[in-house]
Amino acid sequence: MTLWLLSLIIFFGAQILPGNVGRAILGPLADQAVVDNLNHELGTDRPLIEQYTDWLSGLFRGDMGDSLVYGRPVSSLLVDALGKSLKLAAVAFVIVVPLAILGGVIAALRRDTAVDRVITLGGLSLTVVPEFVTGIILILVFGLWLDVLPVSANAPPGSDPLTQLKYLILPALTLVILLFGYIARITRAGTIESLDSDYARTAFLKGLPRRTVVRRHVLRNSLLPTIAVIATQTGYLIGGLVVIETLFNYPGMGRLIFTAAQQKDFPLLEASVLVVGMVFLIATLLADIAYSLLNPRIRYAATE
Amino acid sequence: MDETQRRVDAIRAQRNEIENHVIDEYTAGRISRREFIRRGTVLGMSIPLVSFIAAACGGGGGTSAGTSPGQTTGGTANAGGTIRAGTSPPATKLNPLLVQDQGGLSVLSQSGEYLTFSDSKLNLQPVLAETFEPNDDASVWTFKLRQGVKFQDGTPFVANDVVGTFDRLSNPKTGGNALSALGGYLKPGGTQAVDDTTVAFHLEAPNGNFPYLVSSDNYNAIILPADFDPDTWEQSFMGTGPWKMTKYTPKEGVSYTKNPDYWSPNQPLADALEMKFFADEQAAVLAIQGGQTDVQLQFSVSGGQALLNDPNVTVIKTRSAAHRQVHMRTDMEPFTDKRVRQAMALVLDRQAIVDGLFDGLSDIGNDHPFAPVFPSTDTSVAQRELDVEQAKQLVADAGMSGGFSAKLETWKGFEIPDYAVLIQNAAKEIGGTIELSITDASTYYGDGTYGNSRWLDSVMGITEYGHRGVPNVFLDAPLKSTGTWNSAHFKNPTYDGLVDDYVSAVDLQSQKSTAGQIEQLLLDETPIIFSYFYYFLTATKSNVVGVEPSAMGHLNLRETGFVS
Numbered sequence: 062m063t064l065w066l067l068s069l070i071i072f073f074g075a076q077i078l079p080g081n082v083g084r085a086i087l088g089p090l091a092d093q094a095v096v097d098n099l100n101h102e103l104g105t106d107r108p109l110i111e112q113y114t115d116w117l118s119g120l121f122r123g124d125m126g127d128s129l130v131y132g133r134p135v136s137s138l139l140v141d142a143l144g145k146s147l148k149l150a151a152v153a154f155v156i157v158v159p160l161a162i163l164g165g166v167i168a169a170l171r172r173d174t175a176v177d178r179v180i181t182l183g184g185l186s187l188t189v190v191p192e193f194v195t196g197i198i199l200i201l202v203f204g205l206w207l208d209v210l211p212v213s214a215n216a217p218p219g220s221d222p223l224t225q226l227k228y229l230i231l232p233a234l235t236l237v238i239l240l241f242g243y244i245a246r247i248t249r250a251g252t253i254e255s256l257d258s259d260y261a262r263t264a265f266l267k268g269l270p271r272r273t274v275v276r277r278h279v280l281r282n283s284l285l286p287t288i289a290v291i292a293t294q295t296g297y298l299i300g301g302l303v304v305i306e307t308l309f310n311y312p313g314m315g316r317l318i319f320t321a322a323q324q325k326d327f328p329l330l331e332a333s334v335l336v337v338g339m340v341f342l343i344a345t346l347l348a349d350i351a352y353s354l355l356n357p358r359i360r361y362a363a364t365e
Numbered sequence: 366m367d368e369t370q371r372r373v374d375a376i377r378a379q380r381n382e383i384e385n386h387v388i389d390e391y392t393a394g395r396i397s398r399r400e401f402i403r404r405g406t407v408l409g410m411s412i413p414l415v416s417f418i419a420a421a422c423g424g425g426g427g428t429s430a431g432t433s434p435g436q437t438t439g440g441t442a443n444a445g446g447t448i449r450a451g452t453s454p455p456a457t458k459l460n461p462l463l464v465q466d467q468g469g470l471s472v473l474s475q476s477g478e479y480l481t482f483s484d485s486k487l488n489l490q491p492v493l494a495e496t497f498e499p500n501d502d503a504s505v506w507t508f509k510l511r512q513g514v515k516f517q518d519g520t521p522f523v524a525n526d527v528v529g530t531f532d533r534l535s536n537p538k539t540g541g542n543a544l545s546a547l548g549g550y551l552k553p554g555g556t557q558a559v560d561d562t563t564v565a566f567h568l569e570a571p572n573g574n575f576p577y578l579v580s581s582d583n584y585n586a587i588i589l590p591a592d593f594d595p596d597t598w599e600q601s602f603m604g605t606g607p608w609k610m611t612k613y614t615p616k617e618g619v620s621y622t623k624n625p626d627y628w629s630p631n632q633p634l635a636d637a638l639e640m641k642f643f644a645d646e647q648a649a650v651l652a653i654q655g656g657q658t659d660v661q662l663q664f665s666v667s668g669g670q671a672l673l674n675d676p677n678v679t680v681i682k683t684r685s686a687a688h689r690q691v692h693m694r695t696d697m698e699p700f701t702d703k704r705v706r707q708a709m710a711l712v713l714d715r716q717a718i719v720d721g722l723f724d725g726l727s728d729i730g731n732d733h734p735f736a737p738v739f740p741s742t743d744t745s746v747a748q749r750e751l752d753v754e755q756a757k758q759l760v761a762d763a764g765m766s767g768g769f770s771a772k773l774e775t776w777k778g779f780e781i782p783d784y785a786v787l788i789q790n791a792a793k794e795i796g797g798t799i800e801l802s803i804t805d806a807s808t809y810y811g812d813g814t815y816g817n818s819r820w821l822d823s824v825m826g827i828t829e830y831g832h833r834g835v836p837n838v839f840l841d842a843p844l845k846s847t848g849t850w851n852s853a854h855f856k857n858p859t860y861d862g863l864v865d866d867y868v869s870a871v872d873l874q875s876q877k878s879t880a881g882q883i884e885q886l887l888l889d890e891t892p893i894i895f896s897y898f899y900y901f902l903t904a905t906k907s908n909v910v911g912v913e914p915s916a917m918g919h920l921n922l923r924e925t926g927f928v929s
Contacts (some may be wrong), residue, residue: 095540218612310648324456
């Protein structure tokens with residue numbers, strides 16, 4: 062239902078943009094008659110409702126159609142881009158999630174000390190720096206000046222996974238810098254709230270060692286908001302990295318959606334947005350499952 | 366000496382009237398040696414022959430011989446290795462008929478080849494055609510084709526393939542991009558095979574520059590098999606070229622290996638080629654600096670300043686006819702009075718603009734499309750200089766001393782927004798209030814038809830024009846009364862007549878004298894401001910040699926290799 066609404070919004074939203082596909086393919090200088098002809102061949106001159114239902118019925122048969130501009134199946138373009146986006150997101154997540162949670166917990170435990178201020182203020186300052194600034198600084202330092210890491214994210218064809226990983230480090234680091242402050246801050250807030258709660262106080266009063274309290278009682282509860290935040294970032298990581306993908310010349314989903322919207326390549330645009338929507342839904346679902354694992358109360362509520 | 370003269374006479378006896386006319390002009394000193402060589406090659410004389418006559422007849426004022434195969438980087442290259450070249454991603458599916466962007470054409474011409482290659486000095490280098498010559502009024506051009514060439518699927522290349530290719534390109538029903546060049550001169554059926562290795566182009570109207578229209582300048586004109594369906598090109602990357610596609614990933618790049626059956630022995634020099642697509646200039650510049658590419662086809666001064674100062678990078682500067690046109694609607698206020706248009710052109714400090722926007726890497730324009738790079742340009746027409754006082758006087762004479770205002774529409778690309786601001790500031794000196802409206806490209810171009818396009822309807826606008834080997838398109842579409850891109854809505858029968866004269870003129874002397882009249886007329890009318898023709902900049906790593914770009918956006922890597 063959500064995805065269907067999304068597809069409707071994208072479809073009719075895209076119609077507001079100026080230009081048309083035939084013009085995008087043939088260029089501003091082509092004869093209008095030839096453009097009309099091409100639009101007719103592509104079927105983009107039909108009524109919107111007809112185009113939409115046609116596409117929808119194709120989708121139910123598992124056929125996402127052909128890209129109007131690239132003249133090849135949408136699925137092949139999507140698989141390439143999605144694979145790239147998932148790889149980058151995975152590398153970024155693997156680095157940022159443990160780091161940010163650790164940072165957040167430490168900041169909470171050392172509340173109002175210098176360590177706390179460095180983590181919260183530092184993280185927050187880095188978060189507000191736009192990604193193209195951090196990206197360029199990282200490229201200049203590690204790519205050009207120290208010359209230890211590649212500046213483009215796309216490994217040469219046929220590279221082994223380790224080489225691919227090396228190519229992904231700089232863009233992933235850019236994301237880490239962007240996300241660290243945000244996730245750490247939420248973790249810190251959650252941890253502090255749990256530390257101040259009645260059950261934590263009871264546990265301390267019971268005489269349990271601090272470490273056990275944190276691990277068994279505090280973390281479980283404090284991570285709930287963190288998980289929600291991470292899940293909401295997934296959509297951005299998969300479909301919203303236009304700037305980073307551009308800077309590191311990495312043809313992922315962000316740029317695929319961006320150019321499809323520019324060129325009014327409707328089948329490609331719809332399918333890519335839907336895929337990102339799906340990734341988002343799956344991430345939310347996984348977050349819900351993680352929630353219930355960490356917090357039995359939710360599980361009980363569901364079965365009642 | 367007698368022997369030399371005898372040989373010259375023997376040669377001249379075999380040449381046709383037009384060719385002898387060029388030789389006469391050269392001996393009379395009316396054209397330079399360099400122009401003679403260029404002109405001679407356009408007419409189909411081979412370079413050794415032209416050079417021989419040039420040396421024997423010794424006229425002309427030019428000094429450089431101009432026989433080198435374009436501007437390339439020097440040094441001796443080793444064979445082998447993989448060249449990694451950066452270009453922009455092709456905007457659409459790769460159909461040779463429809464490709465209309467630099468990314469697309471730079472890919473087309475790796476596995477595909479033209480009859481001739483228009484090099485950086487606008488000399489036509491033989492590729493699939495070995496020689497060509499016109500009839501007496503340049504209405505029929507006969508091309509002799511190279512023998513022993515094979516397409517990449519093994520079928521031999523013959524005259525019928527040229528016929529098939531140009532019948533497709535010149536067919537209005539295909540909507541091909543080449544129509545803008547061939548329209549009015551070549552129709553389907555006009556290309557005829559005389560025998561397997563000879564093709565005759567029968568033109569609708571005489572054209573002294575016709576060989577350019579079937580050269581690499583008309584970048585869609587890669588020669589494909591006679592019955593080839595260009596819509597399937599992406600599957601095979603068909604052609605006779607030095608590189609054979611092994612893998613194509615849209616938006617990412619193309620991998621090639623050397624074509625083992627290539628007609629020129631020992632070429633290409635390298636074993637493999639990786640064309641990598643960069644959607645963003647900054648990423649491309651960083652990639653060559655960071656050692657992930659060896660060549661970057663094009664970069665701009667504003668985006669690639671770092672490359673100009675990098676000791677590990679060699680920059681190839683190719684003069685070009687690429688420019689921006691600032692149109693002023695001659696049928697709308699405040700520009701109906703030509704004095705206001707002249708005043709706008711007079712307040713621009715062109716040297717400062719060129720220094721500011723291009724670090725000086727640009728020729729200065731004189732408000733007509735005859736770029737200094739074109740040999741037919743009449744350079745004796747005085748350059749329009751900055752003159753604020755005269756501009757103020759002109760505005761006062763036009764009755765607008767109280768000030769005037771106009772909206773300048775353009776799009777956000779290249780240096781155009783900066784240029785718009787410079788124009789806006791300059792106009793203030795003569796009481797002009799210019800309001801800027803800068804959108805994205807598709808909003809600016811709209812449908813590309815009158816009434817549906819800011820480009821064609823705005824009272825004032827800035828439009829980018831790419832390089833062309835001859836000024837014909839620039840003279841026609843944006844300026845002729847019937848022109849389809851006439852943003853200035855300029856309608857002047859005298860001008861139209863002069864352009865017709867220019868196009869049908871076969872010998873350089875009459876082209877040049879007509880050019881002079883056109884330049885004077887446009888300077889006076891000033892429907893469009895042409896203030897610069899910027900250079901085409903290509904970057905290579907300093908260990909890479911033999912790279913030959915064209916100002917059009919081709920990248921000839923046949924002789925490219927690494928020095929140890």
